[in-house]
Amino acid sequence: MLIAMLMAQAAVAAPAAAPAAQTGVISYPPAFFAEQHPGTALDMVGRLPGFSIDSGSGARGYEASAGNVLIDGRRPTTKTDNLEEILKRLPASAVERIDVIRGGAPGIDMQGKSVIANIVRKKGSTFRGLLAVANNHGYDGRNAAAMRAEASGGLGTAKWEFGSFYGKSLDDGAGDGPGTHVFADGRPARTSAIDSEGDDVSGQVTVAVENPLFGGVARINGRWARDKYKYNETDTILSPVAGPGGVNYEADRTRETELGLNFTRDVGTKWNLELVGLLHPRTFTIDNISGDLATGDRFQLDRHTRETIGRGVAKYRLSDKLSLEFGAEDAVNTLKSDTAVTSGGVAIPLPAAMVKVKEDRAEGFTKAVWRPTSQWTVDAGLRYERSRITSKGDVVLAKTLTYLKPRVTVIWQPTADTQLRLRAEREVGQLNFDDFVASANFNTATGVTAGNPDINPEQAWVGEIALEQRFWKDGLITVAARHYRIKDAIDRGPVFTPTGVFDQPENIGRGTKDEVAVELSLPLEKLGVKHGLLKGDLTKRWTHVTDPTTGAKREFSNLKPLEWNAYFSQDLPQWNASWGIDAYGAFRRSYYRFNLIEDQKLRTYVRPYAEWRPRPDVNIRLELPNITSRGLRVTDRVYPGPRNLAGNPDIDDRDLQNGRFYYLRVRKTFGG
Numbered sequence: 001m002l003i004a005m006l007m008a009q010a011a012v013a014a015p016a017a018a019p020a021a022q023t024g025v026i027s028y029p030p031a032f033f034a035e036q037h038p039g040t041a042l043d044m045v046g047r048l049p050g051f052s053i054d055s056g057s058g059a060r061g062y063e064a065s066a067g068n069v070l071i072d073g074r075r076p077t078t079k080t081d082n083l084e085e086i087l088k089r090l091p092a093s094a095v096e097r098i099d100v101i102r103g104g105a106p107g108i109d110m111q112g113k114s115v116i117a118n119i120v121r122k123k124g125s126t127f128r129g130l131l132a133v134a135n136n137h138g139y140d141g142r143n144a145a146a147m148r149a150e151a152s153g154g155l156g157t158a159k160w161e162f163g164s165f166y167g168k169s170l171d172d173g174a175g176d177g178p179g180t181h182v183f184a185d186g187r188p189a190r191t192s193a194i195d196s197e198g199d200d201v202s203g204q205v206t207v208a209v210e211n212p213l214f215g216g217v218a219r220i221n222g223r224w225a226r227d228k229y230k231y232n233e234t235d236t237i238l239s240p241v242a243g244p245g246g247v248n249y250e251a252d253r254t255r256e257t258e259l260g261l262n263f264t265r266d267v268g269t270k271w272n273l274e275l276v277g278l279l280h281p282r283t284f285t286i287d288n289i290s291g292d293l294a295t296g297d298r299f300q301l302d303r304h305t306r307e308t309i310g311r312g313v314a315k316y317r318l319s320d321k322l323s324l325e326f327g328a329e330d331a332v333n334t335l336k337s338d339t340a341v342t343s344g345g346v347a348i349p350l351p352a353a354m355v356k357v358k359e360d361r362a363e364g365f366t367k368a369v370w371r372p373t374s375q376w377t378v379d380a381g382l383r384y385e386r387s388r389i390t391s392k393g394d395v396v397l398a399k400t401l402t403y404l405k406p407r408v409t410v411i412w413q414p415t416a417d418t419q420l421r422l423r424a425e426r427e428v429g430q431l432n433f434d435d436f437v438a439s440a441n442f443n444t445a446t447g448v449t450a451g452n453p454d455i456n457p458e459q460a461w462v463g464e465i466a467l468e469q470r471f472w473k474d475g476l477i478t479v480a481a482r483h484y485r486i487k488d489a490i491d492r493g494p495v496f497t498p499t500g501v502f503d504q505p506e507n508i509g510r511g512t513k514d515e516v517a518v519e520l521s522l523p524l525e526k527l528g529v530k531h532g533l534l535k536g537d538l539t540k541r542w543t544h545v546t547d548p549t550t551g552a553k554r555e556f557s558n559l560k561p562l563e564w565n566a567y568f569s570q571d572l573p574q575w576n577a578s579w580g581i582d583a584y585g586a587f588r589r590s591y592y593r594f595n596l597i598e599d600q601k602l603r604t605y606v607r608p609y610a611e612w613r614p615r616p617d618v619n620i621r622l623e624l625p626n627i628t629s630r631g632l633r634v635t636d637r638v639y640p641g642p643r644n645l646a647g648n649p650d651i652d653d654r655d656l657q658n659g660r661f662y663y664l665r666v667r668k669t670f671g672g
Helices: 002-010 019-023 030-036 043-046 085-086
Strands: 025-028 069-071 095-102 115-121 126-138 144-155 158-170 177-184 190-213 216-239 241-269 273-289 298-316 324-345 346-348 355-375 377-394 397-415 418-428 439-441 447-449 459-472 475-488 490-499 500-507 510-525 533-544 563-574 577-584 587-592 596-602 605-615 617-622 629-639 650-657 659-671
Touching: 025 355, 030 095, 043 085, 043 095, 043 115, 069 085, 126 158, 126 510, 190 241, 190 650, 490 587, 500 650
Parallel strands: 069 115
Antiparallel strands: 025 095, 095 115, 126 144, 126 659, 144 158, 158 190, 177 190, 177 650, 190 216, 216 241, 241 273, 273 298, 298 324, 324 346, 324 355, 355 377, 377 397, 397 418, 418 459, 439 447, 459 475, 475 510, 490 500, 510 533, 533 563, 563 577, 577 605, 587 596, 596 629, 605 617, 617 659, 629 650
């Protein structure tokens, strides 16, 4: 009923933010966001009609893993710096406009996305700064304070940027609650009280310098980051016999740096050259202890990775209707990992416990964007990659992989308010080095998982159809349907060793995934809520794959069949304030192992907030995160052996509750 009403209203819709809607590019100047008084580019992007941030996918390659936000037409030269963090560092006062490109346009690199936002910065090098302090007070009395400092400016012909963050966060996936273990053999159920908490302390510094060079513009950016996550759990047995139930402790540490280089130059009036370089070393360690140090279980991991990328792109704009692009990319990824598991002080041999893996990958690509008329756009591309993977240590192998990856998107825009998009593409997923090495999770029945360096990327042929309709002034609804035909699906399977059977990641064959996704941006002015806006998204998934243990059809592991989110906001310009409610919907996902099935259910997370600006350069924000006291329930069906051979399972249930939080942030901006 609501959708029908919105479609009917579209016939008398008010003009869009800019008359460029007919060409697929809609511009939003600072005046569009004036009533919200945004402090950062992230605040502005969050108010774009029908747009939500996509930080990137797991597809292979530098381009394919990109997010859907560009800055001055370029993707940030990074793979580790979160896109939202980058936008937080860009002051709203430095933004000249934001262009939203839907479907494609000549001369615009869509990075493989259907919709992107391009943030165009103001010229000049005015000093701008931001200082913010915040604290998140937990229901259990813990405090998580944080501080952020950002600055940007110029020195001669150069522009510079600096950002820093240091703070603590609280893990809302941990908490307190009951635990129940039901035995398959009829013994009395064991009940327990679980007391757990987790927190994370992280810090990072980012710097960037941009300067004219050799007739073009060169930019160098660096990032230094440290992170420590700590988890503690104590279980107390309540019945059938009261007593201690065990403890679990985990400490994860991450140390990483990143250096990015980007050079762009126009060659004549039609050619543009872009060169990209990226270096990213990372160290990650885990120390997980279940029980006491002498008699319990202990898992230790020490992993070092390095990624090096070189990329060159030449763009040729033949006319306003046709542009071409040619390029090549080379990447080298290395992994060195040592893992160890002990039980009662006795070492347990693990498959792929000590490995050294190297991947050399080269890719060539060409793309074209053709706009034969004002109503039609064709965005097509072809990529070919070849990679060589070698492994030493516990697993010795060498193999070569090649993939041809075509893509074509056809956009029909019969009116300024209606757009139909069709896409066909072959996607190839990224190899996750986490799958190459062993891991452990002692606080659930999953236990120890073996590594598997001999794993291929997941591939899928994807077909998509999307209909987008604009209505009223800034309303928008998009309905999309996607079908994936998947090969070499990555899931879990058993590996048999002389010391026992372990779970490991592996390619389990072919499968399918179908999605229906709806996005809505609904201005509430016509419904009586002045300056009100409702945004939301919903995705429903159906997946099918053959279980490697039982041979039966089932859904994919770690995929949510249903996801939804809703965001309401209202500006109160007469009071220099705004308020809103964010709701992140409940979801369910399952993990399938050779000897267990784990179901995770996370309840709906609701966050009311209010912002007040006593001065144009001061913003005070109050949030009530998790006002619904969302909890996490994990239910494991644990079989005595492989699920196709074993009898009835034990059932282990953990229902952890996490209380409300109270978050306060004060932000001060400086400069023009």
